[in-house]
Each structure stands twice: as C-alpha cells, then as structure tokens.
Amino acid sequence: MFAARRRRFLDAMEPGSVALLLGARLATRSNDTHFPFRQDSDFHYLTGFDHPNAAAVLRKDGGPAYTLFVEARDPDAETWTGYRPGVEGALADYGADEAFPHSELLGKLPGLLERSRRVHHVLGRDARVDAKLVELADLARMRSRAGIAAPEAIVDPRALLHEMRLYKDADELDVMRRAAEVTREAHEAAARMAREGVYEYELAAALDFTFRRRGGAGPAYESIVGGGANATVLHYVANDQPLRDGTLVLIDAGAEYAGYASDVTRCYPVGGRFTGAAREVYEVVLAAQEAALEVSRPGNTLDDVHEAALRTLVEGMVALGLLTGSADEAIQSGSYKTFYMHRTSHWLGLDVHDAGVYAIDGKPRPLEPGMVFTVEPGLYVPLREEKAPAHLRGIGVRIEDDVAVTDDGHENLTASIPKRVDDVEAWCRGA
Structure with missing residues (x-):
C-alpha cells in the first residue's frame, strides 16, 4: 500500500x-x-x-x-x-x-x-x-x-x-468503515448514560474507553459533550457540567482507527425522551441533513450539499419563529447566521479536517468517487439571544455523518448510528 x-x-x-x-x-x-x-x-x-x-x-x-x-x-x-x-x-x-x-x-x-x-x-x-x-x-x-x-x-x-489523499482507495475506506463501527459502539455507550445528574465528563470517559477498547488510538479530536445550553457552543470541550432532564446532550466524537478519523455528531435526550421545543428543533436539523444527503453524489459540489441543508434549515427557522420574513430574504441577508454560522461539510481522512482543496480555478470542485466528507448541519439558539422565542433559548442541535462518494451516489459510513427520533429514544433506553 x-x-x-x-x-x-x-x-x-x-x-x-x-x-x-x-x-x-x-x-x-x-x-x-x-x-x-x-x-x-x-x-x-x-x-x-x-x-x-x-x-x-x-x-x-x-x-x-x-x-x-x-x-x-x-x-x-x-x-x-x-x-x-x-x-x-x-x-x-x-x-x-x-x-x-x-x-x-x-x-x-x-x-x-x-x-x-x-x-x-x-x-x-x-x-x-x-x-x-x-x-x-x-x-x-x-x-x-x-x-x-x-x-x-x-x-x-x-x-x-x-x-x-483526497481520493480514498478500497483499503482506506475499509479502515474508515471500521473507525465508524468503533464510533458507533462508543456513542451507544455514552447515549445510555445520558441521565439526570450524570456529568458530561462521564460520557466523555465512556467514549474514550470504548474507542481504545475496540482497537482505536483514542479520539480523533477532543470529544465535545455539551448538555443543555452548552450544545450551543460549537467547540465546547470543558465537558464538566451535570446533565438535566428534559434537555439534549450533543456529542460530537469520533474514533481514530489505524490513523483515520471518524467524525460523528448526535444529540441524545437526557432521560431517554425528546420533549417539546427540543424535539421541534431536532426535527428541523434532521430534515436539513436528509436534504443534504440527498444531493451527496458525483457531479454535485459541497456547495450544493450546503445549500440543500441551508434551505431546509432556514425554512425551519422561519416556522419556529426564529426569523421573520421569508426564507429567501433570510438567505439573501444572511440573518440566519445568528443560528447557523458554519458550513455543512469538510473533507475527512487521516485528519479530521482532511487534506484537499475545495475549489478549482475559483469554482467549487465536483464530487468524485473516493472522496469522503462530513454532512453536519446544525441549529444553535444561545441563551443570550433575547430576540429568539424564550422556549427555544439554550437549545443546540447538530447531526453529522461521514459520507463516501460512490460511482452512483454515496455510502453513509455512519448510517448505523441512530438519528430518527424513535430510534434514538429506543437506543437511549437500551431497547
């Protein structure tokens, strides 16, 4: 090799x-x-x-x-x-x-x-x-x-x-599938611990333990375990607060296996059930991610992936009362960036933000078989955002999968990690 x-x-x-x-x-x-x-x-x-x-x-x-x-x-x-x-x-x-x-x-x-x-x-x-x-x-x-x-x-x-490095061969993809399997086991262990009074660092420890126990080198990057409003901080790594019932805990964590990174984000309901506003926000982000995955195929670009997620997210923000006016107006003005301030994708491989240019001659490069990238839309409503409806403040959701481009579409390397509401709840209960 x-x-x-x-x-x-x-x-x-x-x-x-x-x-x-x-x-x-x-x-x-x-x-x-x-x-x-x-x-x-x-x-x-x-x-x-x-x-x-x-x-x-x-x-x-x-x-x-x-x-x-x-x-x-x-x-x-x-x-x-x-x-x-x-x-x-x-x-x-x-x-x-x-x-x-x-x-x-x-x-x-x-x-x-x-x-x-x-x-x-x-x-x-x-x-x-x-x-x-x-x-x-x-x-x-x-x-x-x-x-x-x-x-x-x-x-x-x-x-x-x-x-x-941008184009992964069959051996590399096999390693990345294994990294995804290890990451799935680690997320499962952490999700089942998401209960009132358990500290974020306890979930982080379960992640790290599972990464290593299953043959990984440990985390591919510093694990993010943000309960409640901590989930609205994009790179929250303090991981030192107790979890509270009725909130979500955002876990952004992936294993490094044989040098290759997995990068996965899921949100788990503390206590095992999505409730009220948290579920509403979650469903918006899930729909946005599904829209982005739908266009993740050869010939499209990461701009296409981002725009598909963005359109669905902004429509959801309007429906939730986070934005006024139309989705088109919000996209044109950029007002949505208060609640979604990052891009949807990055390359993935030996590094979690992997090597490879995103544009050629000033134009977004078309996706080709062998490229691997993340799909990770999010919606974040900080507590300090006084213009947001009160019941939405302090909710942060991101859903992230690792995608390999194939000849006729894509392979979701991390599809086995649940993300639909019923499946996530069952997973948290150990069902």
Whole structure:
C-alpha cells in the first residue's frame, strides 16, 4: 500500500525531482515529559513509519528511490521509552531501499540531492534542514555555470500529496468503515448514560474507553459533550457540567482507527425522551441533513450539499419563529447566521479536517468517487439571544455523518448510528 503510494507520488513529480519529507518530532510538555506522539499525516501516508524524528528522501531518477533516516537503536533510550525500529527495521519492515541514522541527515543531503533539479519540501518544519537546503540552492547557482546539476528550486509537495489523499482507495475506506463501527459502539455507550445528574465528563470517559477498547488510538479530536445550553457552543470541550432532564446532550466524537478519523455528531435526550421545543428543533436539523444527503453524489459540489441543508434549515427557522420574513430574504441577508454560522461539510481522512482543496480555478470542485466528507448541519439558539422565542433559548442541535462518494451516489459510513427520533429514544433506553 505505502509502496504504491510512493510510486504514484514519484510519477506525479517532474523529471529530475527529489522529495525530502520530515516526520513529526516529539513535542516537549515540560522537562523530560512529552505530549503524546502522532505522526505527521503526509509522512504516514507515504511511509507508514509511525515513530518520531524520521525523514524520508524519495528520488524520481537515479539512485535508491526511497531512503529513510530514523533514530538508531539505543538500548538505554529504549529502556525508558520503548522499542525503536532503527536502521535495521527501516530496511526490513518499512520497505526502505537504504536507511541511515537520523543524525546523518544533514551530512548526507548534499549527495542525495546532487543530481536533482527540484526539491519537494515543506519549509518551516526544521530550521537546520531549511538552512542546508538554502545553502545547497546557493551552491547550485554557482555550480550551474560549470554544468553540474544541483538543486535549483524548492517546491512545496503538499499540492501533489493532498490531491492524492483526497481520493480514498478500497483499503482506506475499509479502515474508515471500521473507525465508524468503533464510533458507533462508543456513542451507544455514552447515549445510555445520558441521565439526570450524570456529568458530561462521564460520557466523555465512556467514549474514550470504548474507542481504545475496540482497537482505536483514542479520539480523533477532543470529544465535545455539551448538555443543555452548552450544545450551543460549537467547540465546547470543558465537558464538566451535570446533565438535566428534559434537555439534549450533543456529542460530537469520533474514533481514530489505524490513523483515520471518524467524525460523528448526535444529540441524545437526557432521560431517554425528546420533549417539546427540543424535539421541534431536532426535527428541523434532521430534515436539513436528509436534504443534504440527498444531493451527496458525483457531479454535485459541497456547495450544493450546503445549500440543500441551508434551505431546509432556514425554512425551519422561519416556522419556529426564529426569523421573520421569508426564507429567501433570510438567505439573501444572511440573518440566519445568528443560528447557523458554519458550513455543512469538510473533507475527512487521516485528519479530521482532511487534506484537499475545495475549489478549482475559483469554482467549487465536483464530487468524485473516493472522496469522503462530513454532512453536519446544525441549529444553535444561545441563551443570550433575547430576540429568539424564550422556549427555544439554550437549545443546540447538530447531526453529522461521514459520507463516501460512490460511482452512483454515496455510502453513509455512519448510517448505523441512530438519528430518527424513535430510534434514538429506543437506543437511549437500551431497547
């Protein structure tokens, strides 16, 4: 899988090109304590090497095509921090044509880049590497008079890489289906805990426990568990308040599985029953999401998906008394943004807000098979919004699924997580 990706990437580069890719480094929290390590997504995509302080050189023409620089085996260090593949593992387990200790990177760069015209590299990741590349580029200008080939341009590789990452292959989709299955189990565990007096962090703990118990790396992003009015805060992560009967708890949480993210939002009734205004708002958002899913197919764009959701949402806002005038007037004026202030979709993959441009030549790009994105309309009525009907204040609803474009429509990867009112209530009761 990774070798095939490297071949595709090399095929897309210009003749005489080389790519220098840097993996993620350990980030210090304090003294000798580090934040949890996660590999740079682009580096993982091409190498599958998920250990810190690594670099890869990919050459299109001449010499070994794939060189890895990794931390050398060190029994003392491994006593403290665990196994390192080392140079031997890079060759045996990760398909490198040659491998060296990471400490030799700067010294070997001139030889690795010598016959290359273009270096594909993201500047700003490592000052020492950047300085060496600039030095080599300066030398290239002087040596070019003698007819010696050397790097003459540094090009950002992300345009090529991110276009590749936008289209998921069959293996990636299988992993994302598994991430969705794990996420379903976690949401089910949390939904059944949604009772009066239970704290938001207890549901968050159930989510995290299930993600890991089922083989995930944990949450793909910080889980949002917002009860009552906390659901009107889009990225609420305090998760420290008790739940109250008669309200909803919004859970925006997804598992990371084998590097890939799931991203799902559901709203569960505390006590197991939707009531009054909360149900009215929920039904509006559900209808908006269904309208957006209906147009999620090849040839349409994410703008089409957003506009389908928006039209239904705004009509619902007018019917609920949140907006005056017609839906057309509200859309034209933007007055709806008081209650719906975000877009409906984003790409999904190795990152929760994944790689890939949304427009080509200034126009929204058409959806194509293999693209994966979210569909997540919402309606949020803050307590402070005095112009809103009093009975609607403090209600926030978002419903989100993960969608893969197919040849003739789409596959809803997270369809097994209930969202119709009767199904959600039964789920919360454990029925």
